[in-house]
Amino acid sequence: MPLSLFLVQMLNGLQFGLILFLIAAGLTLVFGVMDFINLAHGVQYMVGAYLAAMFTALTGNFLFGLLLALPTALAFGLFLEVLIFRKLYERDHLDQVLATFGVIITLNEAVKILWGAAPLSVPVPEILSGSIPLIGGLRYPIYRIAIIVAGLAVGLLLYILVNRTKVGMLVRAGASNAPMVAALGVNIRLLFTFVFGFGAMLAGFAGAMVTPILSVEPGMGDNVLILAFVVIVIGGIGSVRGAFLAALLIGVVDTLGRFMAPMLLSAILDPSTASQTGRAIAPMLIYVLMAVTLCIRPAGLFPAKR
Amino acid sequence: MNETRSAPMTARMTGPLLVLDHLAKNYGALKVTDDVSLTVGATELHAIIGPNGAGKTTLIHQISGLAQPDSGRILFAGEDITPLTMAERAAEGLARSFQITSILPDFSVLENVALAVQGRSGSSFRFVRNASREEALNAPARVILNQFDLLPRADVPAGLLSYGEKRQLELAIALATRPRLLLLDEPLAGTSHEESARIIATLKGLKGTLGILLIEHDMDAVFQLADRISVLVYGRIIATGSADEVRNNPEVRSAYLGEEAA
Amino acid sequence: MTDAARPVEQSVPAAAPASLRRIMVPIVVFAGLAIAPWIAQFGTESFILSLLTRVMVLGLAALSLDLLIGYAGLVSFGQAAFIGIGAYAVGILASHGINGIALQTAAALAASAIFAAITGAISLRTRGVYFIMITLAFGQMLFFLATSLAAYGGDDGMTLPSRSLFLGYDLLDSDRALYYVAFVTLGLVYLACRMLVASRFGRVLRGARQNPVRMQAIGFSPYRYQLVLYIIAGMIAALAGVLLANTSEFVSPATMSWQRSGDLIFMVVLGGMGSLHGAILGAIVFLLAEEVLAGFTEHWHIIFGPLLILCVLYIRGGITPLIERTRP
Numbered sequence: 001m002p003l004s005l006f007l008v009q010m011l012n013g014l015q016f017g018l019i020l021f022l023i024a025a026g027l028t029l030v031f032g033v034m035d036f037i038n039l040a041h042g043v044q045y046m047v048g049a050y051l052a053a054m055f056t057a058l059t060g061n062f063l064f065g066l067l068l069a070l071p072t073a074l075a076f077g078l079f080l081e082v083l084i085f086r087k088l089y090e091r092d093h094l095d096q097v098l099a100t101f102g103v104i105i106t107l108n109e110a111v112k113i114l115w116g117a118a119p120l121s122v123p124v125p126e127i128l129s130g131s132i133p134l135i136g137g138l139r140y141p142i143y144r145i146a147i148i149v150a151g152l153a154v155g156l157l158l159y160i161l162v163n164r165t166k167v168g169m170l171v172r173a174g175a176s177n178a179p180m181v182a183a184l185g186v187n188i189r190l191l192f193t194f195v196f197g198f199g200a201m202l203a204g205f206a207g208a209m210v211t212p213i214l215s216v217e218p219g220m221g222d223n224v225l226i227l228a229f230v231v232i233v234i235g236g237i238g239s240v241r242g243a244f245l246a247a248l249l250i251g252v253v254d255t256l257g258r259f260m261a262p263m264l265l266s267a268i269l270d271p272s273t274a275s276q277t278g279r280a281i282a283p284m285l286i287y288v289l290m291a292v293t294l295c296i297r298p299a300g301l302f303p304a305k306r
Numbered sequence: 307m308n309e310t311r312s313a314p315m316t317a318r319m320t321g322p323l324l325v326l327d328h329l330a331k332n333y334g335a336l337k338v339t340d341d342v343s344l345t346v347g348a349t350e351l352h353a354i355i356g357p358n359g360a361g362k363t364t365l366i367h368q369i370s371g372l373a374q375p376d377s378g379r380i381l382f383a384g385e386d387i388t389p390l391t392m393a394e395r396a397a398e399g400l401a402r403s404f405q406i407t408s409i410l411p412d413f414s415v416l417e418n419v420a421l422a423v424q425g426r427s428g429s430s431f432r433f434v435r436n437a438s439r440e441e442a443l444n445a446p447a448r449v450i451l452n453q454f455d456l457l458p459r460a461d462v463p464a465g466l467l468s469y470g471e472k473r474q475l476e477l478a479i480a481l482a483t484r485p486r487l488l489l490l491d492e493p494l495a496g497t498s499h500e501e502s503a504r505i506i507a508t509l510k511g512l513k514g515t516l517g518i519l520l521i522e523h524d525m526d527a528v529f530q531l532a533d534r535i536s537v538l539v540y541g542r543i544i545a546t547g548s549a550d551e552v553r554n555n556p557e558v559r560s561a562y563l564g565e566e567a568a
Numbered sequence: 569m570t571d572a573a574r575p576v577e578q579s580v581p582a583a584a585p586a587s588l589r590r591i592m593v594p595i596v597v598f599a600g601l602a603i604a605p606w607i608a609q610f611g612t613e614s615f616i617l618s619l620l621t622r623v624m625v626l627g628l629a630a631l632s633l634d635l636l637i638g639y640a641g642l643v644s645f646g647q648a649a650f651i652g653i654g655a656y657a658v659g660i661l662a663s664h665g666i667n668g669i670a671l672q673t674a675a676a677l678a679a680s681a682i683f684a685a686i687t688g689a690i691s692l693r694t695r696g697v698y699f700i701m702i703t704l705a706f707g708q709m710l711f712f713l714a715t716s717l718a719a720y721g722g723d724d725g726m727t728l729p730s731r732s733l734f735l736g737y738d739l740l741d742s743d744r745a746l747y748y749v750a751f752v753t754l755g756l757v758y759l760a761c762r763m764l765v766a767s768r769f770g771r772v773l774r775g776a777r778q779n780p781v782r783m784q785a786i787g788f789s790p791y792r793y794q795l796v797l798y799i800i801a802g803m804i805a806a807l808a809g810v811l812l813a814n815t816s817e818f819v820s821p822a823t824m825s826w827q828r829s830g831d832l833i834f835m836v837v838l839g840g841m842g843s844l845h846g847a848i849l850g851a852i853v854f855l856l857a858e859e860v861l862a863g864f865t866e867h868w869h870i871i872f873g874p875l876l877i878l879c880v881l882y883i884r885g886g887i888t889p890l891i892e893r894t895r896p
């Protein structure tokens with residue numbers, strides 16, 4: 001296989017992984033700090049994408065669209081928190097799963113009613129269109145590079161926020177022992193709301209960022225949500241660092257797997273069987289990865305809870 | 307009082323029933339178990355006393371398999387049980403009570419005990435017969451409940467018992483597994499005067515039929531019941547011996563009474 | 569031993585009429601299902617029959633999930649995968665000309681048992697919310713596997729050449745016959761589950777749900793029992809899948825979508841978990857509500873979703889306890 005093709009796939013994997021990280025980071029923090037399992041987190045991603053698409057169409061400028069989408073996504077996340085999620089913190093996981101499942105059903109349909117069932121598309125912004133040359137004559141789209149850069153920047157920002165600030169310290173302490181933090185007189189409700197809003201905004205940001213490269217459609221958050229679950233299970237619930245590494249791992253394994261499985265199999269099988277089995281096996285790889293991780297470390301790679 | 311210690315009950319077993327061999331465990335920097343070695347004979351009642359936080363409960367956790375020691379071995383009836391799980395140890399005949407009451411709150415009192423009987427009577431991979439109507443399980447359970455005067459409460463959900471009754475149920479459950487060694491973590495704590503009298507009487511009746519490792523703060527009870535007493539302070543055994551030996555040990559006096567021997 | 573120490577003793581004898589009502593619910597449900605075809609002939613018979621067959625089939629799947637959630641405290645979010653295994657066993661075998669229901673069912677049960685043994689062995693090593701996410705992920709894995717089976721319809725699924733044959737006869741071609749096959753299956757499985765949960769095995773699981781440490785201390789390791797239950801529940805759901813494929817004469821990955829798993833959880837919780845017939849009742853209410861709402865508007869999810877949320881927030885314990893508590 002040509003090296004440059006491999007490089008392109010690696011970059012795609014990295015880009016996909018970083019998007020997953022943006023979603024998983026909020027999910028893992030919300031779960032870590034509040035012991036709240038939020039299936040509707042994927043909906044935030046979808047909402048972010050729709051808002052960006054709408055505001056971009058309104059303003060005619062993707063950057064403005066993005067800038068308007070972020071606070072709106074945040075506001076929407078906080079709205080859901082106050083309206084529904086707040087009532088669920090004290091409930092068991094089963095109730096949380098069901099109620100947030102209801103939120104997904106509702107919002108997927110609401111989006112359909114508001115914007116129609118057909119996918120929307122958003123053009124790549126002018127300044128970020130085009131591509132840059134890689135080795136071997138292949139080129140790589142600038143916009144995807146921009147996603148990688150933005151993802152890494154958010155990752156760095158989160159790292160500083162969680163590890164270097166007072167709020168971050170509380171969040172980390174909350175992730176390993178929430179009752180203790182509450183006992184120390186911290187306003188845990190406020191901390192919850194902050195973490196929740198922040199996580200919702202990150203997922204919204206991820207959704208907004210992918211609008212130029214993916215179609216915006218109802219239910220687009222569902223599969224991403226499950227991948228984000230795989231990420232935080234592998235990374236260890238409550239650990240941002242774990243989520244980061246696991247997200248990159250999943251992004252790369254999934255992308256490369258889809259690309260390479262048929263190719264590798266064609267060494268032992270005839271081409272059509274190889275491509276068929278390859279396509280069947282590739283989507284299962286990340287789940288196998290998850291299973292293996294759990295066999296070795298049942299609490300994930302970097303468990304935050306003790 | 308001490309002559310029963312090596313009663314040759316089982317043929318292949320000549321040594322003590324339980325041997326702790328240089329057991330050690332740390333929680334971070336805290337040496338919660340610090341090179342503990344002790345034995346319990348097949349029919350001995352061995353009491354452990356020690357101040358709060360000395361590591362008594364953690365020691366029981368390690369013997370019963372709820373916590374793993376960092377180093378050292380646990381021998382039960384001559385066999386090294388350190389690698390066994392809690393359930394496997396229970397199946398070997400090691401039963402315990404919990405300091406913090408641990409019962410099945412939704413089950414009736416009878417069912418709590420019958421389930422413990424079930425644990426030692428044949429396979430539980432039986433799918434058809436109604437277990438709560440199995441007399442083979444209920445009859446022995448009733449006998450044990452009767453011992454604790456809990457029989458009139460047999461059909462009450464265990465979660466609704468009074469605190470003292472729960473403590474007794476805790477003990478009844480442990481006994482229902484027909485153990486060879488009973489690990490008791492403060493069975494008298496929080497019980498009324500009559501309840502603790504009944505528990506002490508029950509323990510006296512049991513004495514000599516099985517090995518007991520008893521943790522208890524109630525000194526009167528300990529001095530009445532124990533064949534031997536060990537004193538655990540900051541994870542270390544500082545003295546082992548008869549009631550009088552322990553009472554007169556200067557290190558014990560200083561640990562318990564501070565200024566007196568300082 | 570003061571009286572104050574025995575606070576709630578007097579409430580225990582009052583349980584007797586409730587237990588009567590407890591048998592009434594399943595009797596009424598099953599009696600209603602038994603005579604429904606007779607009533608159906610006065611309406612649009614084939615529509616009513618196929619709707620109620622689907623109700624019973626999904627009730628069977630919800631029943632299997634209630635074993636896990638209601639009796640063992642294992643919230644599995646991947647139960648639909650097992651329905652899929654059953655449905656695909658029928659579809660794949662039928663597309664190779666193997667139409668006998670006995671063989672198809674045997675294959676479905678074997679495949680689901682194997683899948684449950686492997687995924688259960690891994691999932692059950694974890695607790696709580698990890699378990700929820702992992703079962704969800706394994707279900708998704710199977711879903712994607714199904715979408716990539718190009719030979720068997722891929723994304724779009726495949727239409728069955730015919731319903732399964734019974735000893736070589738096309739008995740199941742009659743909607744009424746299929747209805748009663750589903751009815752009898754549901755009834756027998758319900759009775760078997762009743763026995764199961766009251767047996768020694770079931771008692772160990774119910775105990776482990778309340779207090780796993782106590783169970784270990786008296787010699788039970790919950791893992792083994794939970795794994796066996798997980799396999800049993802998987803096989804029951806696969807049985808539902810075999811029937812579902814025959815009901816719709818169509819098999820597709822949507823059978824095992826994660827939303828379907830969520831629906832099943834909702835049925836169990838809606839009906840009242842830990843009662844078995846509650847799951848069936850939940851399936852009835854769920855599918856009828858779906859049918860009624862879908863009659864109003866194509867966007868019925870916009871009503872259904874909030875209803876679901878409200879149910880979780882305000883009807884705690886589900887329908888069955890409500891019925892059992894109300895005075896007749």
Ligand SMILES: Nc1ncnc2c1ncn2[C@@H]1O[C@H](COP(=O)(O)OP(=O)(O)OP(=O)(O)O)[C@@H](O)[C@H]1O
Pocket residue numbers: 333336338356357358359360361362363364365405
């Ligand atoms: N899981 C744990 N992690 C960290 N420290 C622990 C843990 N369990 C116990 N400890 C600490 O170990 C020490 C011994 O605890 P342990 O419960 O064994 O004492 P104890 O002798 O039973 O006390 P008490 O008489 O109050 O029951 C205590 O300081 C306790 O805080």
Ligand SMILES: [Mg+2]
Pocket residue numbers: 362363364405491
């Ligand atoms: Mg203690």
